[in-house]
Amino acid sequence: MLSGSDTVYVLRYFDVIGRAEGCRLLLTAANASWTEEHPEWPAEKANQPFERLPVLVERSNGNEWILCESLTIERYLARVFGFMPTDLKQAALQEQMADQQADLLSAFFAQLTATGDMKPKQIDEFNTLFDRMVKEHGRILSRSSSKQHLFGDHLSYADISLYAFYKLFIVYLKCYQSDIAEIVKSKLTPKIINLILSIEKEPQLAPHFSKCDTMAAIFTAKDF
Amino acid sequence: MSSSNASYTLRYFDIVGLAESSRILLTAAGVEWTDEHPEWPQEKPNQPHGRMPVLVEKSTDGSPDFVICESSNIERYLARTYGFLPADLKQAALQEQLRDLMSDVIALFTSQIQCKNEEDKAEFQTKFDGLLETLINIQTKLLKDNNNTGRLFGNKLSYADIVTYGFYMTMLVSFAGFKADIIDIIKPKLTPEIVKLISVVESDPLVVKHKSRGGSLAAIVSA
Numbered sequence: 515m516l517s518g519s520d521t522v523y524v525l526r527y528f529d530v531i532g533r534a535e536g537c538r539l540l541l542t543a544a545n546a547s548w549t550e551e552h553p554e555w556p557a558e559k560a561n562q563p564f565e566r567l568p569v570l571v572e573r574s575n576g577n578e579w580i581l582c583e584s585l586t587i588e589r590y591l592a593r594v595f596g597f598m599p600t601d602l603k604q605a606a607l608q609e610q611m612a613d614q615q616a617d618l619l620s621a622f623f624a625q626l627t628a629t630g631d632m633k634p635k636q637i638d639e640f641n642t643l644f645d646r647m648v649k650e651h652g653r654i655l656s657r658s659s660s661k662q663h664l665f666g667d668h669l670s671y672a673d674i675s676l677y678a679f680y681k682l683f684i685v686y687l688k689c690y691q692s693d694i695a696e697i698v699k700s701k702l703t704p705k706i707i708n709l710i711l712s713i714e715k716e717p718q719l720a721p722h723f724s725k726c727d728t729m730a731a732i733f734t735a736k737d738f
Numbered sequence: 739m740s741s742s743n744a745s746y747t748l749r750y751f752d753i754v755g756l757a758e759s760s761r762i763l764l765t766a767a768g769v770e771w772t773d774e775h776p777e778w779p780q781e782k783p784n785q786p787h788g789r790m791p792v793l794v795e796k797s798t799d800g801s802p803d804f805v806i807c808e809s810s811n812i813e814r815y816l817a818r819t820y821g822f823l824p825a826d827l828k829q830a831a832l833q834e835q836l837r838d839l840m841s842d843v844i845a846l847f848t849s850q851i852q853c854k855n856e857e858d859k860a861e862f863q864t865k866f867d868g869l870l871e872t873l874i875n876i877q878t879k880l881l882k883d884n885n886n887t888g889r890l891f892g893n894k895l896s897y898a899d900i901v902t903y904g905f906y907m908t909m910l911v912s913f914a915g916f917k918a919d920i921i922d923i924i925k926p927k928l929t930p931e932i933v934k935l936i937s938v939v940e941s942d943p944l945v946v947k948h949k950s951r952g953g954s955l956a957a958i959v960s961a
Contacts, residue, residue, distance in 0.1 A: 563876070564835070564839055564872060564876065565872050579828060581828075581831050581832070581835060582835045582839070583834070583835040583838035583839060583842075584838075585838055586831055586834040586835040586838050587831075589831070589834065590827060590828075590831040590834075593827050594827060602815060602818050602819055603804055603806075603815075605815075606806045606811055606814070606815040607806065609808075609811045609815075610786075610787070610806055610807055610808045610811040613808035613810060613811050614787050614808060617808075620845060623849075624849065624852065627849075627853070627858060628852075628854075629853075629854055629855045629858070630854050630855075631854075632852065632854055636852075642788075643788075646787065646788050647787070650786065650787065
């Protein structure tokens, strides 16, 4: 672990799952000293370096250091706390999964807001991308030595990122589109569902579920 | 660090698009590399995520080639491997956050172009204008704080410099195909500090041999 025991983190974001769940899970899994702040918005916009959230504040030895952009924050925390492989090739294989997931989120909003003849095209694009991603996750999992982790036999950045992604789609995005959870669930294979639920049971993540529900209750026997 | 006899293939369309930063990084790294323009969409199923760009690092020991995708992932991998991103995690993260912000600006432009509904189009336009302004302010401040050398950090060519150059190449050359007046809209917004960065990157000894299919960005922004 590269951060000192006197280092504390503040994650600034809205009080929603949104784009910060990966950051929350990483800080929890790391057993870091951290708190969450929900700045008044848009009153606090001008006080953020990029005028956006999330923002990570790291305080150590009287110094304060600030980082923006959800994926950069995730990759930074993953490296600081040892969830990202130090081998550059192995790290790139994990990072590209997170980038693909971000593309899926963009595709979701594109199909949500599309109108006219663009709508069916964007919906089709979203479904194609999602199905391809699930296949890729399945392929990676089939090569993993453990069926509870994407790479190796320990909780990694890729596992945490995947869990945050599915939580986003299954628990959060229904506030934008009421049927998205069912659409996404129907695309998942039993092996992927098993992976999601295994990650959820990781002891390092246990404190996260004192503040929110697990997804275990969402998947019933008929989903497997 | 990879051995200097590594060689690469970059698979993408024969356009500037989202690949220019990767091309510049490969050139600046001094490694052997080629562009490949796969038949499309025939070759879609043969790419890891069904999309491009894709980077292939040719294996030298008979093991399978190393293949990665996602443009910003390719950039970060090359930058870390060849020393354009610092090893210090904080220093690297400060550079990466700029690239992610630029990706957000590109995403807003794409959303705006794809929108058919005039009201939504106007909303995306407003967001795009606002975020581009934020980006330009941040880049300009960093350049000024770094003694206006045309470098965002330190005193040699960095990942941040290259991806910033690549971003403006995408905006001003690639996107001109979608919005003919984009140069007239964006050029006046560029500060002298950013214009200098573009010139400094393009003329850097490590980059100068790169002949972009987009031509000289420095010429476009200073004309």
